[in-house]
Amino acid sequence: MTGTHFRTCTLCEAMCGLRIEVENDSIVAIRGDKDDAFSRGHLCAKGPELKNLYEDSDRLKFPIKRTPSGWEKVSWIDALSDIALRLVGIQDQYGNDSVAVYNGNPTVHNYGSMLFGQRFTNRIRTKNLYSATSVDQLPHQLLSYLMFGHQLLVPIPDIDNTNFFLILGGNPFASNGSLMSVPDVKKRLKAIQERGGKYVVVDPRRTETAAHADEHIFIRPGSDAFFLFAIIHSLFKKNRIKPSSLCKAEDVDRIRELSSEFSPQATEKVTGVSAETVERIASEFADAKGAVCYGRVGVSTQEFGAICQWLINSINILTGNMDSKGGAMFTLPAVDVVDPKSTMRTSPGSFDTFRSRVRGLPEFNDELPVAALAEEILTEGEGQVKAFVTSAGNPVLSTPNGGKLEKALSNLEFMVSFDFYLNETTKYANYILPPTSTLEHDHYDLIFNVFAVRNVARYCQPVFEPEAGMLHDWEIFSDLTKRLELARAGKPLPEELIKSKITPASIIDHALRSGPYGAKGEKNLELSLEALKANPHGLDLGALQSCFPERLQTPDRKICLVPERILSDMGRLKHRFEEVGSSTENVSSGRSFLLIGRRHLRNNNSWMHNLPKLMTGKDRCTLLIHPDDAESLGIREEEEVLVESRVGKIFLPAELTEDMMRGVVSIPHGFGHTRSGTKLQVASQFAGASINDLTDDSSVDELSGNAAFSGIPVSIRRKSA
Numbered sequence: 104m105t106g107t108h109f110r111t112c113t114l115c116e117a118m119c120g121l122r123i124e125v126e127n128d129s130i131v132a133i134r135g136d137k138d139d140a141f142s143r144g145h146l147c148a149k150g151p152e153l154k155n156l157y158e159d160s161d162r163l164k165f166p167i168k169r170t171p172s173g174w175e176k177v178s179w180i181d182a183l184s185d186i187a188l189r190l191v192g193i194q195d196q197y198g199n200d201s202v203a204v205y206n207g208n209p210t211v212h213n214y215g216s217m218l219f220g221q222r223f224t225n226r227i228r229t230k231n232l233y234s235a236t237s238v239d240q241l242p243h244q245l246l247s248y249l250m251f252g253h254q255l256l257v258p259i260p261d262i263d264n265t266n267f268f269l270i271l272g273g274n275p276f277a278s279n280g281s282l283m284s285v286p287d288v289k290k291r292l293k294a295i296q297e298r299g300g301k302y303v304v305v306d307p308r309r310t311e312t313a314a315h316a317d318e319h320i321f322i323r324p325g326s327d328a329f330f331l332f333a334i335i336h337s338l339f340k341k342n343r344i345k346p347s348s349l350c351k352a353e354d355v356d357r358i359r360e361l362s363s364e365f366s367p368q369a370t371e372k373v374t375g376v377s378a379e380t381v382e383r384i385a386s387e388f389a390d391a392k393g394a395v396c397y398g399r400v401g402v403s404t405q406e407f408g409a410i411c412q413w414l415i416n417s418i419n420i421l422t423g424n425m426d427s428k429g430g431a432m433f434t435l436p437a438v439d440v441v442d443p444k445s446t447m448r449t450s451p452g453s454f455d456t457f458r459s460r461v462r463g464l465p466e467f468n469d470e471l472p473v474a475a476l477a478e479e480i481l482t483e484g485e486g487q488v489k490a491f492v493t494s495a496g497n498p499v500l501s502t503p504n505g506g507k508l509e510k511a512l513s514n515l516e517f518m519v520s521f522d523f524y525l526n527e528t529t530k531y532a533n534y535i536l537p538p539t540s541t542l543e544h545d546h547y548d549l550i551f552n553v554f555a556v557r558n559v560a561r562y563c564q565p566v567f568e569p570e571a572g573m574l575h576d577w578e579i580f581s582d583l584t585k586r587l588e589l590a591r592a593g594k595p596l597p598e599e600l601i602k603s604k605i606t607p608a609s610i611i612d613h614a615l616r617s618g619p620y621g622a623k624g625e626k627n628l629e630l631s632l633e634a635l636k637a638n639p640h641g642l643d644l645g646a647l648q649s650c651f652p653e654r655l656q657t658p659d660r661k662i663c664l665v666p667e668r669i670l671s672d673m674g675r676l677k678h679r680f681e682e683v684g685s686s687t688e689n690v691s692s693g694r695s696f697l698l699i700g701r702r703h704l705r706n707n708n709s710w711m712h713n714l715p716k717l718m719t720g721k722d723r724c725t726l727l728i729h730p731d732d733a734e735s736l737g738i739r740e741e742e743e744v745l746v747e748s749r750v751g752k753i754f755l756p757a758e759l760t761e762d763m764m765r766g767v768v769s770i771p772h773g774f775g776h777t778r779s780g781t782k783l784q785v786a787s788q789f790a791g792a793s794i795n796d797l798t799d800d801s802s803v804d805e806l807s808g809n810a811a812f813s814g815i816p817v818s819i820r821r822k823s824a
């Protein structure tokens with residue numbers, strides 16, 4: 104096969120358009136697609152590595168089974184039939200909840216896996232559903248559900264029109280943006296400055312984004328809720344509130360009352376941000392023509408992650424910047440997942456309709472927080488998890504207290520992993536079911552179009568035919584779902600693959616046609632799969648538009664400014680405020696440090712360390728520490744240090760930098776490829792250590808159940824000491 108293909112990169116949320124040159128069945132170049140309607144030629148170092156991912160000799164292509172003498176290749180039919188019988192057998196013996204499922208991050212970049220994986224989990228009928236959501240954006244979805252009535256009505260910064268962008272706990276220079284699909288974020292941030300606007304970064308580390316910002320504000324990890332409350336306090340004090348007709352007046356009064364004790368002066372000691380700075384930021388925010396407050400992983404994954412997202416939404420609402428140009432806006436995606444009339448409407452959400460068995464953490468959207476997974480496997484009694492299915496995830500490296508989860512996985516009766524790598528998690532499986540890789544299947548961004556800074560749509564055809572006998576994620580899920588049903592009914596299992604008449608593409612085609620840009624839709628652009636195929640560079644469907652109150656999904660089409668659930672969490676917040684405020688221990692006393700994470704442009708969570716070109720250069724898995732803190736511990740540059748938390752310890756080299764706040768240290772996540780029994784030849788040479796051997800499964804945002812990674816207390820010593 105020879106020719107030029109146009110594809111969306113599926114590695115991060117930016118959705119860059121790629122131009123892929125193929126000669127004689129081999130990729131000769133991957134470049135940014137200059138004609139792409141959204142990304143206009145942008146790409147990062149990871150995009151071209153889709154070639155090496157595709158060619159990686161460690162990538163699995165056919166099912167393997169763990170046996171006493173090692174991994175053995177098996178046929179799809181034998182694997183799928185045995186899995187169906189084992190899962191049904193375990194559920195018959197111990198009940199439905201004895202099977203747990205975990206969906207990892209790449210699921211949301213793979214629409215086939217999403218659509219057909221969901222059918223599978225529906226059939227498993229277990230309460231033990233988990234995903235990367237609860238180590239990530241759960242607070243965003245929860246607050247969208249509570250305030251706007253739908254978990255996917257997520258406010259997106261109108262980056263191209265804003266004049267004041269307040270970023271907390273996000274580092275788009277490294278991550279390329281999150282819950283804000285935005286190719287070429289650097290250029291768009293610079294454009295804010297060029298039009299006379301400003302962007303400000305609040306972060307315990309002077310990140311790459313902060314270094315280019317108009318202002319960087321250091322903040323003590325985990326204290327953002329107090330900073331945000333202080334901003335609101337200041338806005339009220341200065342009379343800068345613009346009440347929205349979509350909010351109840353008594354709710355506005357309520358926020359004023361709640362904010363009364365968090366004055367900029369009172370929060371100063373707890374956050375490390377001066378009262379003067381808070382007052383000034385509040386004024387600048389209120390003055391700007393179009394301002395938006397945005398918080399990402401650093402504020403979602405903390406003890407008050409949900410309260411933080413509530414306060415961020417509240418700041419945008421109270422200053423008239425919600426659903427308004429230059430503020431936080433909402434997409435109208437071509438495949439609409441919010442509108443009740445849409446064929447693809449997803450559940451608006453649910454919260455706390457049941458709780459986890461051992462610790463009583465609340466369900467959200469039928470899922471339990473993954474911080475509870477290990478204990479659900481390890482704790483005996485009715486409802487104990489005995490079998491586990493993972494899909495596109497590596498929870499041993501990506502969820503808190505990975506060491507405990509490892510112990511749990513080795514206790515299971517049965518485990519299956521949908522993955523093309525034999526890694527730190529999948530090595531515990533009895534079967535690994537490897538799907539085709541991204542270039543071998545078609546693609547539509549079901550999720551990231553919902554979070555994009557413009558309304559866009561693009562459909563990509565596969566670049567390569569898969570090798571004979573390989574299957575897509577959705578085909579594996581589809582067969583297994585039906586096989587499971589047959590096994591449950593005691594019927595014979597077929598000796599051939601059970602094919603589905605419905606395909607992901609047919610589902611999308613129907614949704615596009617009946618969606619807002621379809622023939623009968625309000626925008627009437629006659630959008631369909633055919634139309635998208637005819638536009639391989641994608642279609643720009645326009646800038647984000649105001650859509651309230653019509654698109655609000657609350658029963659009264661109003662914003663619920665102060666959800667009851669948030670009110671009930673205020674006691675916990677106040678308690679922590681008093682506790683930290685009265686603590687005599689200075690953060691930078693040298694005895695205990697607060698640990699935070701970080702991302703690097705050339706990493707992608709845990710799974711792209713096997714690509715040699717991305718691993719060149721300086722060691723990235725280091726402990727960042729302020730030189731003064733290092734000096735007080737007698738630690739020198741590159742020296743191996745021991746970092747210890749309540750749950751574990753790791754060794755890694757120190758990297759001294761004034762970019763760290765005093766008393767705070769940073770380690771990237773996704774490393775720790777030291778574990779034996781994996782097949783990751785390159786990654787194991789750049790093994791590093793896993794931050795999640797230090798993060799604590801007992802440290803969660805008690806309201807949402809989301810993992811609280813930011814601000815884990817650790818002690819540090821020289822290895823040689």
Ligand SMILES: Nc1nc2c(c(=O)[nH]1)N[C@H]1C(S)=C(S)[C@@H](COP(=O)(O)OP(=O)(O)OC[C@H]3O[C@@H](n4cnc5c(=O)[nH]c(N)nc54)[C@H](O)[C@@H]3O)O[C@H]1N2
Nearest residue numbers: 272273274278281324325399400401702704706707708813
């Ligand atoms: N290159 C690359 N890109 C990625 C990924 C990747 O692994 N690598 N992962 C993708 C995924 S899954 C996601 S979810 C997104 C995430 O996208 P981002 O949220 O932009 O990612 P991070 O770089 O982790 O940014 C989090 C920031 O929060 C800061 N922080 C930590 N604790 C606190 C705190 O208590 N308060 C405040 N204010 N800040 C804090 C950290 O120092 C860090 O700079 O990135 C996506 N893109």
Ligand SMILES: Nc1nc2c(c(=O)[nH]1)N[C@H]1C(S)=C(S)[C@@H](COP(=O)(O)OP(=O)(O)OC[C@H]3O[C@@H](n4cnc5c(=O)[nH]c(N)nc54)[C@H](O)[C@@H]3O)O[C@H]1N2
Nearest residue numbers: 207208209239495496497498501521522700708709710772
């Ligand atoms: N301490 C700390 N921990 C964190 C974070 C942090 O900031 N700090 N960030 C968290 C965040 S935001 C996230 S999203 C999670 C990610 O956590 P996970 O989703 O659990 O882990 P990943 O590293 O993304 O692993 C993805 C797996 O999917 C496989 N894979 C890739 N593509 C496909 C595919 O198309 N199909 C299938 N079947 N498999 C595929 C890869 O081989 C890999 O094994 O990590 C979280 N963990």
Ligand code: SF4
Nearest residue numbers: 112115118119147150
């Ligand atoms: S920024 Fe994200 S989408 Fe764009 S090329 Fe890099 S990894 Fe791919």
Ligand SMILES: [Mo]
Nearest residue numbers: 208235239240
């Ligand atoms: Mo994520």
